[in-house]
Amino acid sequence: MKVQGRHYRTIWTEGCGDDETLYVIDQTALPHEFKVLPLRSVEDVCQAIRDMWVRGAGLIGATAAWGVWVAVRTAPERGFSDFMTQSMEKLRVTRPTASNLVWALERQKKAMAGLSGKDAERAVHAEAAAIADEDAEFCRRIGLHGLRLIREAHERHPDRPVNILTHCNAGWLAFVDYGSALSPVYAAFDEGIPVHVWVDETRPRNQGASLTAWELGRHGVPHDLIADNAGGHLMQHGMVDMVITGADRVTRGGDAANKIGTYLKALAAADNGVPFYVALPSSTFDFSLRDGVRDIPIEERKADEVRVMSGLSPQGRVESVLICPPETSARNWAFDVTPARLITGLITERGVCEASEEGILALYPEHRHV
Ligand code: MRU
Numbered sequence: 001m002k003v004q005g006r007h008y009r010t011i012w013t014e015g016c017g018d019d020e021t022l023y024v025i026d027q028t029a030l031p032h033e034f035k036v037l038p039l040r041s042v043e044d045v046c047q048a049i050r051d052m053w054v055r056g057a058g059l060i061g062a063t064a065a066w067g068v069w070v071a072v073r074t075a076p077e078r079g080f081s082d083f084m085t086q087s088m089e090k091l092r093v094t095r096p097t098a099s100n101l102v103w104a105l106e107r108q109k110k111a112m113a114g115l116s117g118k119d120a121e122r123a124v125h126a127e128a129a130a131i132a133d134e135d136a137e138f139c140r141r142i143g144l145h146g147l148r149l150i151r152e153a154h155e156r157h158p159d160r161p162v163n164i165l166t167h168c169n170a171g172w173l174a175f176v177d178y179g180s181a182l183s184p185v186y187a188a189f190d191e192g193i194p195v196h197v198w199v200d201e202t203r204p205r206n207q208g209a210s211l212t213a214w215e216l217g218r219h220g221v222p223h224d225l226i227a228d229n230a231g232g233h234l235m236q237h238g239m240v241d242m243v244i245t246g247a248d249r250v251t252r253g254g255d256a257a258n259k260i261g262t263y264l265k266a267l268a269a270a271d272n273g274v275p276f277y278v279a280l281p282s283s284t285f286d287f288s289l290r291d292g293v294r295d296i297p298i299e300e301r302k303a304d305e306v307r308v309m310s311g312l313s314p315q316g317r318v319e320s321v322l323i324c325p326p327e328t329s330a331r332n333w334a335f336d337v338t339p340a341r342l343i344t345g346l347i348t349e350r351g352v353c354e355a356s357e358e359g360i361l362a363l364y365p366e367h368r369h370v
Contacts, residue, residue, distance in 0.1 A: 003171045009061050010054065010176055011024050011063055011236050012058065022069070022110070023036050027052065027054060028051070028052060028053055030211055031210050033318075042067060042070055042087045043090075045064075048063060055098070055147065055207070056098075056170065056174020057100045057173055057174065058175030058176060058180070059174055059176065059245065062104065062132045062135055064092075064122075066132075068084075068087070068091070071088070072124050075087075075156055077124075082168065097295040097296065097298060099283070099284055100283045103273070104283070109242050110194045112124050123288045126266070135176040135213055136285075141315075142178070142184065143186060143278075143349065144350050146184025146347045148183065149345075150162050150164070150185070150188040162188070162193065162194065162240075163197075163198065164187075164242055165197070165200070165229075165234065165245055166181050166182065166197060166199060166200065166245060166262075167258070169208060169215070170182060170246025171183075171212055171216075175350065178279065180284075181244040182212070182215065182244075182277035184347065196223065197216055197221060197224075199213050199216065199224065200231060200235060201225060202228065202259055203228055203261075232265075232271075233306060235268050240269075240272075240278070245265070245280070248344055250285050250346070251291065251292040252287045252288075252289065252293075252357050252367065252370075253285075253356030253357045254343060255292025255339050256292065257338075258336070260334055260335055262336060263338045263342075266338040266343065267329050270342050275344040275345075277347055277349075280348060282344065282349060285367070288363075292339065293337045298334070304331055306330040308320050348363060
């Protein structure tokens with residue numbers, strides 16, 4: 001996507017040979033500052049994922065994949081294999097919910113099996129680049145499949161924009177490019193279909209307000225920021241044609257973990273007959289799980305993400321403020337699980353399917369046997 005006239009992906013390398021360096025966009029600085037950071041060690045990469053300089057399922061996976069390349073380059077000749085095992089483990093535990101992370105590490109493990117030194121470096125570089133390219137391409141295709149749904153909604157009401165509600169950020173910032181939930185929105189907008197997006201602010205970290213609103217604004221897509229709790233009211237009043245969210249992990253039966261609050265939107269959508277779609281690339285499926293509510297690990301993050309908010313002061317400085325009594329304790333679950341029965345369809349790179357084992361396996365028959 002374009003930022004200040006230049007095309008950016010969310011992760012890339014610059015330079016060549018020993019000077020080649022990994023770069024990411026620091027998403028904690030958005031929307032107030034566009035900052036690019038180099039990641040030179042496995043510790044840098046782990047911090048980038050854990051502290052959410054990079055975030056979103058697809059980008060977490062791509063960053064972990066590039067993190068393996070960083071690890072190989074900094075590994076000692078003697079003790080290479082122990083160093084790599086430890087580095088992979090450090091990367092694996094950075095964030096527990098998005099399946100893309102472990103999926104990417106497994107791909108890298110296979111790519112470097114039996115290799116060391118420059119051979120291993122070449123192999124994991126090629127694999128990281130392939131994972132990143134595939135992520136971007138799959139998201140582009142998700143856009144085309146989701147575009148069909150938006151086009152149909154527009155044909156039903158050609159006299160007004162299609163109103164789409166989204167939660168959190170599942171745009172290009174959450175992937176390598178294009179995004180999942182927002183990719184169909186960009187495709188529809190680029191095709192000239194009038195669209196309008198209701199952007200949930202997405203407490204506690206406000207990915208909707210800070211990232212989705214920024215992305216949509218850069219692309220020129222009309223949108224309004226709404227308080228997290230407004231969605232049900234809008235749906236009751238016919239102001240939402242469809243909900244599209246992303247996902248961090250989806251079971252083989254179609255239960256979808258996504259940013260905390262997604263489940264409540266799905267309940268409101270079901271009560272109001274509003275179609276509720278979840279967009280994801282296949283790297284987000286966890287075919288080993290059947291019951292999402294029971295089995296998907298839900299990350300619990302620091303209480304201060306709930307207690308403290310940050311934003312731009314009238315003086316133009318980014319400042320943090322405490323929003324509760326200092327002695328108040330808080331809990332901070334980062335994700336929830338929307339059961340498949342509340343999901344109208346899954347938008348994947350292979351097409352749109354029912355959120356059920358049968359529907360998913362019709363698109364991904366190679367996963368029929370666990
Ligand atoms: O905690 P984050 O920002 O990494 O959360 C993940 C997300 O961005 C959302 O849950 C998103 O909708 C799915 S990831 C594409």
